[in-house]
Amino acid sequence: MRERAPAGTSPTAATDDDRAAPAVDRAVDHGVDRHGFWVRTLRLWDGFFVAMLAVYTVAVAVGPPTGPRQVVALALVGVLAVAYVTLGRAGAVRGDPRLTDAYLVALVVLVVAQVALGGIGTVLLFLAYSHVWFFSRRRVTGVVWSVVLTGGITVAAAARVRADGAEVVEIAADFGVALAFAIVLGLWITHVAEQSEERASLLEELRAAQDELASTHHAAGVLAERARLAGEIHDTLAQGFTSVVMLAQAADAELERGRVAQARTRLGHIEDVARDNLAEARALVAAFAPPGLEDGGLGAALVRLADRFTAETGVRVRVDDATDGVVGREQEVVLLRAAQESLANVRRHARASTVTLRLARTGDDVVLEVADDGRGLAAGTPEGTGLRGMRARADAAGGTLDVSGAPGGGTRVRLRVPSPATDAAASPLRPDPPPDQAATRPADQPADPSQEQP
The missing domain is CATH 3.30.565.10 (Histidine kinase-like ATPase, C-terminal domain)
Incomplete structure (x- = not known):
């Protein structure tokens, strides 16, 4: 896994090596959603690892070498499986580079040992090179681990057949071609993965911006509606209640003077204002136009x-x-x-x-x-x-x-x-x-x- 950018650093401000960080490590930096995406990616790697190990195990079990070498080869397969689960995969999920580095050491040693045992040990190179590039923290680290792995299997293969100078060169040339292919493919896959991750980050930022914008619009709409209702209530119901109070006071004054007819007129006005206010209230509730305009x-x-x-x-x-x-x-x-x-x-x-x-x-x-x-x-x-x-x-x-x-x-x-x-x-x-x-x-x-x- 690649080293993360310093805390508070935006993804675009990170260095090239930082942007080349492995999937799961970057997922730890950027939130639960992306972490889930890279965990699903890791599950694909789990499937690939199980399939390759199963094919290799069956091939070792039914083919040469037989005897103790076969037992050792099968034992090494078991050790590799345990190393992947306890070191490689665990380090990827936790974002712990120490575990992933330990897994790469175990991977190189076990694959070199399988090649030294003979048979079809070189089949594991498909798995080994892909894991080197997935768990390396930087591009340079991926190249170094690929060179170390290639050098180890070259020495193991040459030692197994006791090759002389010309044969050693031939073996080295064959594995050199494999190394070149692995490096080119690893760099290309890393580039594609970075672009995919960048798109995922941009999509997540876009979704977050859309959510924030929707929340802002909702809050603004709530405030605007509250202000509108406050204005409507002030201009209609509040004014009507003011009229009712003043008319009631005037009616009381008329009664004190003994002017019953005028007091009844004021009461009639109060009833009219109350009816108008009731109509305004219903219009507000139903969001209709003011009744007076109908x-x-x-x-x-x-x-x-x-x-x-x-x-x-x-x-x-x-x-x-x-x-x-x-x-x-x-x-x-x-x-x-x-x-x-x-x-x-x-x-x-x-x-x-x-x-x-x-x-x-x-x-x-x-x-x-x-x-x-x-x-x-x-x-x-x-x-x-x-x-x-x-x-x-x-x-x-x-x-x-x-x-x-x-x-x-x-x-x-x-x-x-x-x-x-x-x-x-x-x-x-x-x-x-x-x-x-x-x-x-x-x-x-x-x-x-x-x-x-x-």
Whole structure:
């Protein structure tokens, strides 16, 4: 097995000798999955070893040499099997180079002994050369062990036949050809194994990156969904509950003054708001569009919103829709939520008497402008949850949000979002409509503003 790269070193930063490390040793470095891959490879080597040893054992048992040499040859086969299991294979699985080096020593000695005994001992060279290259830690080590093995069997073969000078040269030449073939084949197989290992490493890294990316996308999706739900709840249910509380307080005040009819009117408004909130809650659960957009589109929804706001607070609300009804559904949701939040801020902070909702088209954009004649925003007033939510919705829709002072006093919220409908004619913002054309309702009880920031 080849020596591993230093701890913390990436595979691409390792030296050439380090990259030539044996399969199982590298598997220990790179995780359980690759370790399993190389263990399966080792099982193939187990099968090859058992098959070769079985063939050789049968050949020795039925052929020459007979007598004591046959017994010794069979005994050496048993020793080789034990050495492979206890040294070679164990060292490969554990990543222990001392065991694998000990196995290579035993392998060379036992194969040389088999060749010295005669018969077909040279058949074991197929097994010996392959194991030399599998268990060597470096290419150079594989070449050295191949040379040592070839030299040993050359001496053993020459000594067995008592060869003279010419015969020794002939034997050496024959085994030299085998050595050259073994080295070339070993280097080529090592190169192929390295490429296979590198591909396995890249595939594992790719799978890990895909898993990490999927996990990141899942986490981002969870956070985005939480933020979306938080914004929806703030813009719908929370605003509705605020209306319920303020209407209940107003109804209580009417009862204290003995104005039963007005108190009943407030209770009716409370019931309407509660029903609307229930519809919004069901829409959120079912992931439907806001209920207010289901009947007549954005313009009609703004009129209904204005009528209810006027009825609840006594603040006069005018609606001017110059879009001809050509607005995409996603843009309608963003604009409706912005109008709801803007009116909620007017209710809590503005102390206004009149609010104007203008909806118009400028080029390919749809613009919603909410202007009131209230006390306006004090300098340095921080943005609250509502305005931050509106700005986030505008950004998500590719639009912009601007909050500034209105001409003549008050506050103006201007939301611009791109519209998918590009064939509609551009319409500039029109002036306020005459009072008799506005969607209004008499004010019978102004709401008390709270100190909460927008």
